Amino acid sequence: xxxxxxxxxxxxxxxxxxxxxxxxxxxxxxxxxxxxxxxxxxxxxxxxxxxxxxxxxxxxxxxxxxxxxxxxxxxxxxxxxxxxxxxxxxxxxxx
Numbered sequence: 001x002x003x004x005x006x007x008x009x010x011x012x013x014x015x016x017x018x019x020x021x022x023x024x025x026x027x028x029x030x031x032x033x034x035x036x037x038x039x040x041x042x043x044x045x046x047x048x049x050x051x052x053x054x055x056x057x058x059x060x061x062x063x064x065x066x067x068x069x070x071x072x073x074x075x076x077x078x079x080x081x082x083x084x085x086x087x088x089x090x091x092x093x094x095x
Contacts (some may be wrong), residue, residue, distance in 0.1 A: 003042040007050050014054045024053035025074075048072050 018033040048058055052074035060070045068086045
């Protein structure tokens with residue numbers, strides 16, 4: 001499964017349109033989403049931005065367990081495209 005397939009599924013499940021995703025993610029044009037979905041690959045920061053606009057987050061979890069999970073989060077400033085923080089801190093448990 002490609003990132004594009006995940007994005008298509010999330011947009012469909014959440015009932016969003018390309019237009020609403022563009023508005024929520026801060027992208028400039030609907031064609032940006034179309035181009036992302038047609039490309040061979042998607043940059044991590046763009047994947048995170050689109051997922052965030054649909055109310056989803058990307059989580060990295062160890063297959064072996066016993067290690068912290070990390071949440072990739074759309075950044076709120078222009079100097080970062082995304083943040084990675086331990087899941088507990090992302091959930092507000094250990095801040």
